Amino acid sequence: MFFYSSLTCATDKTELVFFLFKDSVISTPIRLSSDDSLSVLRFYISDLQITKNKKVLWKDSVRHRLIDFEKGSFNQKSARILFPLNVLGDHVSFLLGVGEKTAARGIGEGDLDPIKGMYWTWQSGYINFKMEGVSSNSPSRKNKFLLHLGGYKKTLNTNQKVSLSIRNPDINISFDLNKFLYEINFKERHTIMSPCQAAVDLSLLAKACFYVH
Amino acid sequence: MFIKGLITTGTIFLLFSFIRIWVLQDRLPEYLPQPFYQIPTNPINNDTVQLGRLLFYDNILSVNNTVSCASCHSPFNAFAHTDHDLSHGVFDSIGTRNAPGLFNLAWQEEFMWDGAIHHIEAQALAPLHDQREMGSSINDLIEKLQKSDFYKVEFLKVYKDSIINSSRALKALAAFELSLVSFDSKYDKMRGGRASFTAQEKAGYVLFKNHCSRCHKEPLFSSNTYEDNGLPIDSLLNDMGREVVSGRKEDRYKFNVPTLRNLSFTYPYMHDGRFKKLRQVLDHYGTIDNQVLMRNSGIKAPIFLSLDDGADLVSFLLTLNDKSFVFNPDNAFPKKLLPKTKDK
Structure with missing residues (x-):
């Protein structure tokens, strides 16, 4: 199920909530000045699961999920998937990306459908993480930045495993957009559209931006 | 009588279909390597x-x-x-x-x-x-x-x-x-014992094995590899080839080794179609200059062939043409797509 924050659902079970970013974070952006904006933010999470002592207690029944923010939805400041849970684990983990095996296979359906704009047409493979927008620091045309992070082959693999420790049955996972934008040097890294070292570096940065709060 | 006729026609039709399916499933020679994809039968x-x-x-x-x-x-x-x-x-x-x-x-x-x-x-x-x-x-x-x-x-x-x-x-x-x-060329018939090469084709086959087969490997006559075959750079296209995909400088000017099957039908040749005739291709391989060979080329020395040898090699290459594939109506434009007219 996919809910925007405006449609917050109350459930009597404990929840795993997948936030994109915290309201408080987006309300005081560090890097995005009034002229700057985000227009696209989409990424795949795969194999979401909760473990205790490395034993899997719960596994998302859907293998790959595309977290997608359309332009208008940024006003909502967060998007969330709610999973009613009744387990108490010590770690929540997922893969940021579709994974090497899925990438190496052919065309998928549902969230993996190439009409979602997350498949390179000139070069095969899924884009694991896509962020586009405008930053006054970007020297490219119209100050745009296009970060399409993909690549699944050994040396340039952008699939990143995220594992976060949890103490609470209610799990809120957030993506720290501030940290991500703060650490990118848009002067040098504004246009990435193929598997490359910069894509691997930024996928590691994205990995480090997820946290449980 | 009518029913009997119908049954006979039906039997013949069924028999024909079975033969057709059998022929189609049986068309792959046993000397082929394992494919990467399953081939649709029938x-x-x-x-x-x-x-x-x-x-x-x-x-x-x-x-x-x-x-x-x-x-x-x-x-x-x-x-x-x-x-x-x-x-x-x-x-x-x-x-x-x-x-x-x-x-x-x-x-x-x-x-x-x-x-x-x-x-x-x-x-x-x-x-x-x-x-x-x-x-x-x-x-x-x-x-x-x-x-x-x-x-x-x-x-x-x-x-x-x-x-x-x-x-x-x-x-x-x-x-x-x-x-x-496409595996019904004279070469395939020769390998299957259904045809034999002429003296010239045999001579060409030997030349092929000595000079070409390292990259154009039998029986597919390709190799799933990328090579720089020493072509002078077209400065207008300035095509970097494989480097664009791999990001590795050593892949500059490398292109996929294409199959040599059905060459008569697939001209012009090379990634930018610069050669119209096979003769031009052979001339290229015979005259690659040393400077280009320094360029991480897959070819270590020019492949010089006399005019006679060149003719022999071409006569072998022509045995790789598969007319029954090229003119197979089952692969051609489907009549269903023809626009429907009112006169019909």
């Missing part, structure tokens, strides 16, 4: 293959409904694009590379001259989105197909429901392309 009765065949020949794939896959991959040219060095697409745009023949694709690990595409189902996305080819998008195509009464019926036939999505369309195209199998 393609003419395979609904997915036939749906793919419709899509392959349909201009609906391009932004302004003028260009189909077959525009640059014509069946009569072993699905290559004869007489154009660089292939052209919508609004008379000219591309940067020569359209290769399409056959025996199940044995190909990666696709395109630079191997940019890693899976056959994903391949069609490249020309579909390229502004110099079809200038469209998978989103537009699926929308058009969903609106088409014709395709609603065709998809229903294959998938037993009315869902039209990109996965189904791309898988169907791939199925048709994988069904294009």
Whole structure:
């Protein structure tokens, strides 16, 4: 199920909530000045699961999920998937990306459908993480930045495993957009559209931006 | 009497169908390596293959409904694009590379001259989105197909429901392309003991083994590798080849080693179609200068052949032509796509 924050659902079970970013974070952006904006933010999470002592207690029944923010939805400041849970684990983990095996296979359906704009047409493979927008620091045309992070082959693999420790049955996972934008040097890294070292570096940065709060 | 006649006709028809299926399933010689993809059996009765065949020949794939896959991959040219060095697409745009023949694709690990595409189902996305080819998008195509009464019926036939999505369309195209199998050349007949080479072809075969077979490996006459074959750089195209995909400098000017099968039908040659005649290709390999050979080339020395040897080699290469594949009506334009006229 996919809910925007405006449609917050109350459930009597404990929840795993997948936030994109915290309201408080987006309300005081560090890097995005009034002229700057985000227009696209989409990424795949795969194999979401909760473990205790490395034993899997719960596994998302859907293998790959595309977290997608359309332009208008940024006003909502967060998007969330709610999973009613009744387990108490010590770690929540997922893969940021579709994974090497899925990438190496052919065309998928549902969230993996190439009409979602997350498949390179000139070069095969899924884009694991896509962020586009405008930053006054970007020297490219119209100050745009296009970060399409993909690549699944050994040396340039952008699939990143995220594992976060949890103490609470209610799990809120957030993506720290501030940290991500703060650490990118848009002067040098504004246009990435193929598997490359910069894509691997930024996928590691994205990995480090997820946290449980 | 009538019923008896009907039964006899039915039996003959059934027998004919079985023979046809048997022939089609039996057409793969045993000397072939293991393919990367499964080849659809009995393609003419395979609904997915036939749906793919419709899509392959349909201009609906391009932004302004003028260009189909077959525009640059014509069946009569072993699905290559004869007489154009660089292939052209919508609004008379000219591309940067020569359209290769399409056959025996199940044995190909990666696709395109630079191997940019890693899976056959994903391949069609490249020309579909390229502004110099079809200038469209998978989103537009699926929308058009969903609106088409014709395709609603065709998809229903294959998938037993009315869902039209990109996965189904791309898988169907791939199925048709994988069904294009060409192993009925004189070379194959010779290997199967059904034909023998002339003295000249035999001599050419020896030359081939000595000079060409390292890259153009039998029996596919390709090798799923990328090589710099020493061509002078076309400064207008300045095509970096495999380097664009791999990001490795050592891959500069390397291109996929193409198959030598069906050469008579797939001219012009090389990734940019610069040579119209086989003779020019042989001349190139005979005259590569040392400076180019320094360039990390797959060829270590010029392959100099006398005129006689060249003629022998060409006579062998011609044994790789498979006319029964090129003129197979089962692979040709499907009559279903012909516009329906009122006079009919």
